[in-house]
Amino acid sequence: MKRWFYFVVLLMALVPVYAFYHIDGVVKDISAYSITVVDNYAFIGGGLQLRVIDISDPCNPQLLDIAPNLYQGAGVVKDTLAYLSNYTYINVVNIADPFQPVLVAQIDSLSYISKFAVSAPFLYICSEDLTMQIIDISDVSNPLPAGTCPIMSYVSSITIANGLLFVSGRDNNINITKIIDVSDPYNPMIRYTYNSSSMVTGITVDGNIAYIAERYDGMLIWDISNPSQPVQFGTFNPGRAVFDISIQGDIACLANELNGILLVDISNPYNPLIIGTCDTPDFANHVVYRGNKVYVGCYEGFYIVDVSDPLPPVNMIGSYYMQGDEYSSLAIGNNYAYLVNSIWGLKILDVANPSLPELLTEYSDLGASRVQVVNNKAFILNAFGSYDIIDISDPNNPQTLGSYTGLSYPINASVVGNYAYILDGDEGLKILNISNAASPSLMGSYTDLVYPYAIAIRGNYVSIIDRAVAFPKAYVLNVSNHASPQDVGFCYLPDEPNSISYYGTYTYIVSGEAGLQVYQSDSYSPLTLLSSFLPHPTSDLVYCFVDGARLYVSDYNWNEIDVFDLTDPSQPNLIRTFKSNYATIDMKISNNLLYTANEYAGMHIFDLNANVGIEEPLPIAPMLSVSSYPNPFNPQTTIAYTLPMKGHVELNIYNVRGQLVRHLVDENNLEGTHTVVWNGKDDQNRDIASGMYVYKISCGTKQMSGRMMLLK
Structure with missing residues (x-):
């Protein structure tokens, strides 16, 4: 998932005019650092194992559990052979039948292998001994040495095309790319050396044009018809880090880290233009663009994006974005939006005109992670151990009222009336009396929790998700006596429960494993599971809340927000899906507008009156x-x-x-x-x-x- 690091410069339009595309298929929990697509299979390099994914059904890709002993090592796939590096060796494996791989040969480079490339009949190996060696593999069972060439101490990428080898990396903190002429493999010659301001993470060659991914400086487009004197056509810097580039016709697809993938029109290499995007839930670091599909490799997943048909408009009427900001929580009140960011603290925006949110002021609160607004007060949970109460009656001049600093590992919080209920990862539930905002005081606590994560409050009862490893639970506590909360009971939950919300006597819990779960909670007894729903086989539901008779659920893997009608609360009916291209971790409703917090993508505003999505209520077929x-x-x-x-x-x-x-x-x-x-x-x-x-x-x-x- 998208995390806290990398703050880079990017200023985008409030409402983008390019196309949004949608994720079709997902394989979770694998590291995908390289991708090779051959027919109906994607071969994924990550860590020390080559993984095989059946992509014959792009909407339901299947990770195959086959012959792991022969798929060990970082891999390069060429035709029916996989070349897998493992320390000093390269194993050559025949994968004509991926279910029955056959070891063909083992090649010893005599030095630790950092990167390598294959262009039959030669193998190009970059080793830690600062040498690129070329090996003749015309007969893979009898590899023969060819030429060698000095390279840098750290190699980040290697590409071969048209008799030229492009090797990038770093030497003595200097970022270097070398163009090596290997047309005579026995006598390689360095034709050009380029020093860049940031590391080159990938190079793609199409004819006489090279597309260079510089990690922090975007995409460079070079004319390499004379490799000794490359000429730069143009550049494209979308912000964030560019890790990889795949070309198809006049379109370049960029793996753009936090932005997911970007499609760029390169028909005019002097003026490349963005034409489409799809935000992946995790950092995009590798792409393969084939036909109308883009295969995306991320640190924690593999995604298939259909770029044949843009998403229909989702009636996004406004947004707010600022470079480097990651918004983890938001609150809405009196035509103001309150966003928290762990670096800057609290930002207050005027959203009276939702099409053009205007920043009014910033309130510094390093470590801010959650915000709730009640009666002209902002309650901010701070990751560094405090619960801060801010007077926001004058949104242009917020003032500190008081803080409670007795927290060890604050995770979540909720305010009801004169009490704040705070979940602490080390100390369980803490109940604060906040009637005197200048001096909030501890009223009571409940410590029999392992990893309290989410909370919902109804009257004198509190439900808490405890994400204890291997045995997550949902607790129900009676807090009518705030000084001494009483355990009513608990039930076990599927792995990775994320969020909880009430509607009448029903409780809704969303998780990464089991999707949306509906529980009966009559008489405030332990929850009883009624049914489970999963929008997609690979959905990762991270947040839910109820507004009126509607349940809103965020699907992190699919960049969707599902809206359910609760006329029959035991059987939620899907009535609308917002496919917004942004992963949503928090959302609120005000004046029939939906506000979403989208981490590094900013805040977005959607009109719930718009006639989009599904017209008639459609019951979701229950899962097992x-x-x-x-x-x-x-x-x-x-x-x-x-x-x-x-x-x-x-x-x-x-x-x-x-x-x-x-x-x-x-x-x-x-x-x-x-x-x-x-x-x-x-x-x-x-x-x-x-x-x-x-x-x-x-x-x-x-x-x-x-x-x-x-x-x-």
Whole structure:
């Protein structure tokens, strides 16, 4: 995900006029530092392993789990051969059938390999001994040395085209690119050396034109018809770091770090122009542009973008962006927007004219992470351990009223009435009396939490997401006595729960694993799971909130905001999707305008009156879901599961060591919800010990699991 580092210069128009494109497919949790597309497969280099992804269905790419022992090493793929470097060796693997790779040869360079390139019948290896060596691999089983050439101590990229080898890197803190003539592989000659202000991270050659990605200076376009005297045509600096360039016809696709990908018209190399963009959730560092698809490699994922058809207008009526700012939270009130940034603190904007937000003032608060506005006061949670209360009755002149500094690892906070409920990663829930803003005081606390992450408050009850590793939970606390919160109970959650919100007696929790989950919370008892919905197989839902009878959910992986109608709160109906091209981590509604905080992309404003998205309410088909109640239990619990379609179901109980305890279900079931009671006994009808147990359900290719606690 997009993180805190890299502050660079960029000034963009308030509302861009170029096209937005949408992510089609996602593979999460892999590092993609290089990509080679061959037919229906993408070969991904990352770390010390080459990964293979089936891209025959671009909307549902599949990471293949095949022959990891032969795919070890940083990889270059040429035709049906993969060249994989591993320390001093390059293994040559035949991947004509990716499911049955065959080791063809092993080439020893005698020195640690930093980068290499292949152009049959020669292999070009950059080693840590400051030498580029050329090896004849006409017969890969009998590699023969050819020529050598001195290079720099650190190599960042290597490209070969038309008998020229482009090697970039750094020597003695000087950024260097060398053009080496390898038309005679036995006698390579340096034709040109270029010193750049920032590191060159990639070079792409198309005919006699070289497109050079300079990390902080954008794209340079050179005429290399005379490689001894390259001539610069033009430059394109979009801001942020440019890591890679892929060319197709008159279009260059740039991996533009925080901005995702940019499509640039290069038909006039003297004046390249941006024509489209797609913001990826993570730093874009590698791109391959083929046909109407762009394959994007990021630090934590692989994305497929369809650039054949721009997204329809989303009725974005205004935005605010400032170079280097990452907005993590926002609040709206009285025609003002309040944005927090961990570097600058609080920014106050006049949004009376939402098409042209105007910065009024900045309030310095280093470490600001969350903001809430109530009754002319801004409550700011600070990552450095304070909870700051600011008088904003005069938005042009905010004044400090008071602070509470007794926090260790503040994560989240919410204000209701005269009380602030603060989640501290080290100390649990803290309840502050803020009736005297000049001197907020600690009223009570609840410390039996491992990693409290999100909070929702309804009357005298507080629900808290605890992201304890391996065993995340949702706690319900009675806080009618603020000095002594009482535990009502808890339920286990899927991994990576992110946000929680109430509507009547229903609770909505979104997570990176299970999507949107709907819980019943009658009588303020522990939550009972009713159903789960996942907009896309690779969705990562990070934030949700309820406004009126609408539930708004942010999908970080897909740059979407889904709007659900809650006429039947147990079955939310999708009525609109904003495909905004920006990953949203916070959002608020005021005067039927939707304001979004989009990290480095700034703040954006959407008109909810606009007739966009889905016209009629469409129920989302439920995904496979399973839950147990009561949980914890003694002596028995009911396990409920919902099937999206009829099929064969297996439901088993395991202990925490993964050992099978009980077969509960092994039969064909119809679509819908089913229940089965487990009496706390194993398959031999023996009582089992107290402790944690895992229930796991499978139906067809779909699986889901949960945790439950037996207490005796």
